[in-house]
Amino acid sequence: EVQLVESGGNLVQPGGSLRVSCAASGFTFSAYWMSWVRQAPGKGLEWVANIKQDGSENYYVDSVKGRFTISRDNAKNSLYLHMSSLRADDTAVYYCARGVRFGSYFDLWGQGTLVTVSS
Amino acid sequence: AIQLTQSPSSLSASVGDRVTITCRASQGISSTLAWYQQKPGKPPKLLIYDASILEVGVPSRFSGSGSGTDFTLTISSLQPEDFATYYCQQFKSFPLFTFGPGTKVDVK
Numbered sequence: 001e002v003q004l005v006e007s008g009g010n011l012v013q014p015g016g017s018l019r020v021s022c023a024a025s026g027f028t029f030s031a032y033w034m035s036w037v038r039q040a041p042g043k044g045l046e047w048v049a050n051i052k053q054d055g056s057e058n059y060y061v062d063s064v065k066g067r068f069t070i071s072r073d074n075a076k077n078s079l080y081l082h083m084s085s086l087r088a089d090d091t092a093v094y095y096c097a098r099g100v101r102f103g104s105y106f107d108l109w110g111q112g113t114l115v116t117v118s119s
Numbered sequence: 120a121i122q123l124t125q126s127p128s129s130l131s132a133s134v135g136d137r138v139t140i141t142c143r144a145s146q147g148i149s150s151t152l153a154w155y156q157q158k159p160g161k162p163p164k165l166l167i168y169d170a171s172i173l174e175v176g177v178p179s180r181f182s183g184s185g186s187g188t189d190f191t192l193t194i195s196s197l198q199p200e201d202f203a204t205y206y207c208q209q210f211k212s213f214p215l216f217t218f219g220p221g222t223k224v225d226v227k
Contacts, residue, residue: 109162
């Protein structure tokens with residue numbers, strides 16, 4: 001089955017760090033750009049970061065630059081997002097998404113993992 | 120940065136109604152626009168890409184149009200399973216992307 005499964009979401013204190021993961025199956029993971037998209041409770045979608053097929057390029061929304069790092073392990077069919085210096089406004093469901101045509105839009109999404117930043 | 124606005128932010132409609140949602144870009148983006156549907160507690164689902172191309176498996180009652188700065192998503196005859204929130208997304212500014220704020224379609 002073609003799917004993405006996120007994990008690692010948790011409650012973390014402001015200023016803390018967390019890594020969330022996304023396991024891909026049923027397709028050739030190494031052939032796709034991958035992205036993280038988040039959704040704060042009751043709010044809209046926000047694209048966070050993406051990474052090229054071989055990991056050689058990655059890009060971030062301004063609000064997470066210098067704090068978040070996207071990475072991938074094609075041998076493990078896995079995508080990661082390491083988040084540090086977390087703030088309350090980082091609280092959201094984090095979705096991994098498969099990008100189509102150079103990662104421009106997203107045809108496959110995981111179910112999401114909830115990250116809550118609170119003391 | 121390219122900003123997207125959507126109108127209305129919410130609408131109430133009945134089964135069988137024709138529904139139109141508008142997405143406007145802050146600058147011209149050609150046809151680099153996608154539409155998604157999201158139901159509560161679920162991830163988004165791709166409906167349309169390149170402004171007007173229907174994703175495989177999406178019912179033909181959904182259609183998209185527009186180019187440049189103004190785009191529309193139309194549901195020709197609203198079905199019970201179409202009550203959801205709809206988002207547009209631009210990819211003109213690849214490799215950076217933005218979503219619109221969403222339009223919630225609920226039961227009149």
